[in-house]
Amino acid sequence: MRPSLVARFPDVYTPLLQGFLQFSLKGPFALNSKEHSATHAAYQFYATAAFGMEGIVASELRRLGLQDAKGDVGGCRFTGSLEDAFLCCLRLRCADRVLLVLAEGTCLTFDDLFRLTGSVPWQKYLTRDGQINVSCKCGRSQLMSISDCQSICKKSIIEQLRKSRGQDVFPESGVPFPIHVHIHENHTRIMLDLCGSGLSRRGYRTWNGEAPLRETLAAALVELSPWRPGMPLHDPCCGTGTLPIEAAFRAGHRAPGMTRTFACEQFPFVPKERFCEIRKQVESEFEIDRIHSISGSDLDPEALELARRHVHQAGLDGVIQLHLEDLRTLTMQEEEGVFLCNPPYGERMSDRKKCAELYAALCDLMRRNPGWSLCAISSDPDFERAFGKRADKRRKLYNGRLECQFYIYLAPAEKARAKRRKP
Numbered sequence: 030m031r032p033s034l035v036a037r038f039p040d041v042y043t044p045l046l047q048g049f050l051q052f053s054l055k056g057p058f059a060l061n062s063k064e065h066s067a068t069h070a071a072y073q074f075y076a077t078a079a080f081g082m083e084g085i086v087a088s089e090l091r092r093l094g095l096q097d098a099k100g101d102v103g104g105c106r107f108t109g110s111l112e113d114a115f116l117c118c119l120r121l122r123c124a125d126r127v128l129l130v131l132a133e134g135t136c137l138t139f140d141d142l143f144r145l146t147g148s149v150p151w152q153k154y155l156t157r158d159g160q161i162n163v164s165c166k167c168g169r170s171q172l173m174s175i176s177d178c179q180s181i182c183k184k185s186i187i188e189q190l191r192k193s194r195g196q197d198v199f200p201e202s203g204v205p206f207p208i209h210v211h212i213h214e215n216h217t218r219i220m221l222d223l224c225g226s227g228l229s230r231r232g233y234r235t236w237n238g239e240a241p242l243r244e245t246l247a248a249a250l251v252e253l254s255p256w257r258p259g260m261p262l263h264d265p266c267c268g269t270g271t272l273p274i275e276a277a278f279r280a281g282h283r284a285p286g287m288t289r290t291f292a293c294e295q296f297p298f299v300p301k302e303r304f305c306e307i308r309k310q311v312e313s314e315f316e317i318d319r320i321h322s323i324s325g326s327d328l329d330p331e332a333l334e335l336a337r338r339h340v341h342q343a344g345l346d347g348v349i350q351l352h353l354e355d356l357r358t359l360t361m362q363e364e365e366g367v368f369l370c371n372p373p374y375g376e377r378m379s380d381r382k383k384c385a386e387l388y389a390a391l392c393d394l395m396r397r398n399p400g401w402s403l404c405a406i407s408s409d410p411d412f413e414r415a416f417g418k419r420a421d422k423r424r425k426l427y428n429g430r431l432e433c434q435f436y437i438y439l440a441p442a443e444k445a446r447a448k449r450r451k452p
């Protein structure tokens with residue numbers, strides 16, 4: 030078991046437990062509001078997640094020791110130190126971004142938005158030459174004009190900096206500060222994005238191929254499937270290799286953000302030395318020898334070439350086996366395992382009839398390999414009919430904007446194991 034956050038950072042969390050932290054729903058949001066710059070203060074964060082994945086991200090956060098993580102629409106809130114948030118940037122597999130919440134409140138008018146934005150002590154966060162990049166999302170609110178909201182927020186930040194530190198010139202030639210403003214049902218959150226590019230950018234993908242799966246969604250499918258590290262996993266239509274790579278990251282305790290950088294590493298108020306130590310710790314946890322029996326195949330040689338490049342760039346050469354094969358002829362050597370795949374849906378790639386034939390071929394694949402479970406994501410509402418069987422479990426997820434179902438067919442042995450696990 031991982032030691033609790035209190036054990037790891039006693040100087041941060043003991044006061045938190047003693048009830049020393051108080052926060053208001055309106056106003057600047059570092060919880061230890063006496064000292065925004067104190068590196069050991071506990072802050073409010075928001076990890077954004079694709080619709081339907083909030084619960085998965087909340088569980089991930091709790092596994093990282095952030096016990097107060099709570100999912101809501103579009104993400105999860107949690108409290109922690111800046112170090113915790115950096116660890117989340119490195120380790121979260123299914124979240125899109127980690128944001129530091131700076132102010133929160135109800136905004137019905139532009140004046141409200143101007144005031145709320147101006148309540149943040151921006152001088153404690155932004156450098157004099159920092160790029161102030163405001164991006165806004167509005168939904169079901171009085172304030173719905175994204176461009177107006179963005180310019181109001183930026184004006185308010187500049188005015189606050191003018192007043193607080195007498196700054197007249199804003200060259201914006203330095204470090205970027207990505208500021209996110211979310212307005213949903215008039216509830217407004219002003220947040221600083223700690224990531225820069227989204228967490229789905231693992232740093233290995235340079236070629237996209239046709240219809241690749243988002244890495245964060247691929248990680249969620251790995252998590253929801255019956256596969257656990259040590260078991261064989263095979264993607265029979267692996268395309269550019271996203272699913273086997275995510276499974277290998279998990280098996281090897283390889284933090285998905287290990288080889289990329291994050292916007293927050295350049296922020297002036299973060300404890301940079303601690304961040305370096307955290308990075309080193311995360312790097313030392315990667316054990317390639319833990320990765321066994323993860324493989325993929327595809328009938329498209331170009332897709333397979335991309336998968337090989339991605340495996341190489343992810344540092345996983347030799348531990349993920351890839352080969353060219355039509356899944357209609359595929360038979361596995363191992364008696365038991367999990368097929369995990371993202372077959373074509375007939376939306377973007379081939380037509381529906383061809384897809385129906387392929388879904389039937391997936392059922393045959395399972396018959397030829399009776400010890401193997403099979404999990405597939407598809408937006409095709411006729412998937413189960415074409416497959417020829419109702420799934421043992423299914424779950425609604427979104428692939429981009431496409432509503433999909435994740436179908437899980439358990440092998441008889443896995444079904445028996447699942448029954449035994451239930452009390």
Ligand SMILES: C[S@@+](CC[C@H](N)C(=O)[O-])C[C@H]1O[C@@H](n2cnc3c(N)ncnc32)[C@H](O)[C@@H]1O
Pocket residue numbers: 238239240241242243265266267268269270271272326327328329332354355356357371372373374387
């Ligand atoms: C939606 S893409 C998979 C994308 C992949 N998950 C990724 O992230 O790159 C579907 C893949 O199925 C492959 N495919 C289609 N029919 C196949 C078949 N009969 N056997 C093996 N692969 C097949 C296609 O070549 C394509 O690469």
